[in-house]
Amino acid sequence: MFVRRIAVVGTGYVGLTTGACLASLGHRVVCADVDALKVARLRAGQVDILEPDLADLVARGRSAGRLNFVEGARYAVADAEVVFLCLPTPMGAGGAADLSAVEAVAGEIRDVLPRGAVVVCKSTVPVGTSTRVAALLGRDDVAVVSNPEFLREGSAVRDFLHPDRIVVGADSPRAAERVAALFAKLGAPTVLMDAASAEMVKYAANCFLAMKLSYVNAVAELCELVGADVASVTEGMGHDRRIGQSFLRPGPGWGGSCLPKDTHAMVRIAEAVGVDFSLVKATIETNGRQQRRVVDKLRAAVGTLAGARIGVLGLAFKAGTNDLRDSPALAVAELLAFEGAELVAHDPQVDRPLVGMTVVGDPYAAVRGADAVVLLTDWPEFRSLDWARVADGMTGSTVLDTRDHLDPDALHRAGLVLLGLGREPARDADAVRAR
Structure with a gap:
């Protein structure tokens, strides 16, 4: 070479x-x-x-x-x-x-x-x-x-x-x-x-990945309403080699430094040449809907968000980074704060002040006195928390896991009610109590 x-x-x-x-x-x-x-x-x-x-x-x-x-x-x-x-x-x-x-x-x-x-x-x-x-x-x-x-x-x-x-x-x-x-x-x-095709490859790839994530989040919502389990559904889908296993996990929405800006840019590229790329537009709209659905779930759990104390676990847009750019966790937090919730948050790699919430250096401090807890970034250390200690410190008993990351058995033993995405809510609670 x-x-x-x-x-x-x-x-x-x-x-x-x-x-x-x-x-x-x-x-x-x-x-x-x-x-x-x-x-x-x-x-x-x-x-x-x-x-x-x-x-x-x-x-x-x-x-x-x-x-x-x-x-x-x-x-x-x-x-x-x-x-x-x-x-x-x-x-x-x-x-x-x-x-x-x-x-x-x-x-x-x-x-x-x-x-x-x-x-x-x-x-x-x-x-x-x-x-x-x-x-x-x-x-x-x-x-x-x-x-x-x-x-x-x-x-x-x-x-x-x-x-x-x-x-x-x-x-x-x-x-x-x-x-x-x-x-x-x-x-x-x-x-x-050629150069034009190479420039298009990146946008086409990222928009496809965003579309796949929005699709699985829409499937998760449907699963909740018809009594299906999205984890089983995506496992069955993922074995199809035409689909694959990646980007099939529901979550609080997609974000980061690439997908949001690239999907919007693709829409503008298409509009500039007279193409209505409605599929990408729907992908963006579905992502915003998913963030609002997380807020809806928390509101249903605590009754009203005005004055409710919500413990937030995770702020980075994905585990393994300290990047907050277009983080879905921050988008959800902003919606919660808009409705008057008091937010106390912890992320292992974020220690700076953020508007609309209190950021603390200890996960147990984040959940202390919380009416509900929401996990928004799937850091490994959150899975191994002492959930009995979490339960003792909380005012409420609901934990919303938007990443399907936590161990249901551990939360059940602590007396907590685990809610997720893509499962019928009553079934979630019954499953926790039955274990």
Whole structure:
């Protein structure tokens, strides 16, 4: 494998993982960020992102002299053969992706890029962005390639080093092959295509996953009403190889840094060319409905939410991360607070103050005096709580498990009533009392 000089612009989840993993493959990588404090911390080996194995990879890359950090994109790209743009593309006005960071960096680096360099858009960007970046660079000697990321928070390093596939899109086959060669050591299937198709792949994949999650949440609601058990239903579905087991667990809604913005962006992309993508719109609407259903269940359990004390277990959008971006837990909490509930919350990786609730460092403090408890993030430590101690501290007796995470036997022995999603409520309570 050829060793390349690589610049990575942006040191968030995608950028830092990309830089550290490429360095682990033997390339020489310089990562750039506009945040001087973050750069200084990374140079000192301090990784603030909660991501398994990432800090170790950064340390090894630094020790081997293959990974460095600088402030400012132009200082990273000066002698780079390949430049990865790993920049935020948040939801902008009307749901469209905000490309201001990508466009600003393109303007910053265009005059300092080495002749013959390849610029790679790894951020999730709308179709046509590679063409837009090429126009902003204004360099006939610089190729622009799309190489979308498929990294899940909490398993980003593993996903990078053991990918299902590598997608590379470019109008120049030679440029696409240069980028694909960077990952040759991984031995993963590589799919080469045009840039527009590569940009669409990421949106199409994420919208499909969001649709699958919204679908199973709608099935869970139906199961409650007809007396079926969603866990049995999804087990039966998942053995069908056309469907598979993944993304078939109901929950309080989907969120995070990707699915919400990507589904909205897909709707806007479709509208721009005159397509009413009603399936994705329904996916978004169903997600909002699921969050409201969690609130409805708690209201039914305590009678009225105004003045009710609710213990909240979990705030991050998924276990294994400290990311609160578009967390369904926060969306549910906001709805509860709007109805006048008093919220006391605990998350193992969240210790900062949040509007509308009190955040405490101890799960038992979160549930003390609670009229009801709701589990919104399936951290492993919540499953092993001393539920007798929880019951002794609560005012009420209802625990709503939105992740099907807790052990019903443990809660039953503690005298608590466990409610879930996708099971008939009366059946839930009867099952708990019968054990």
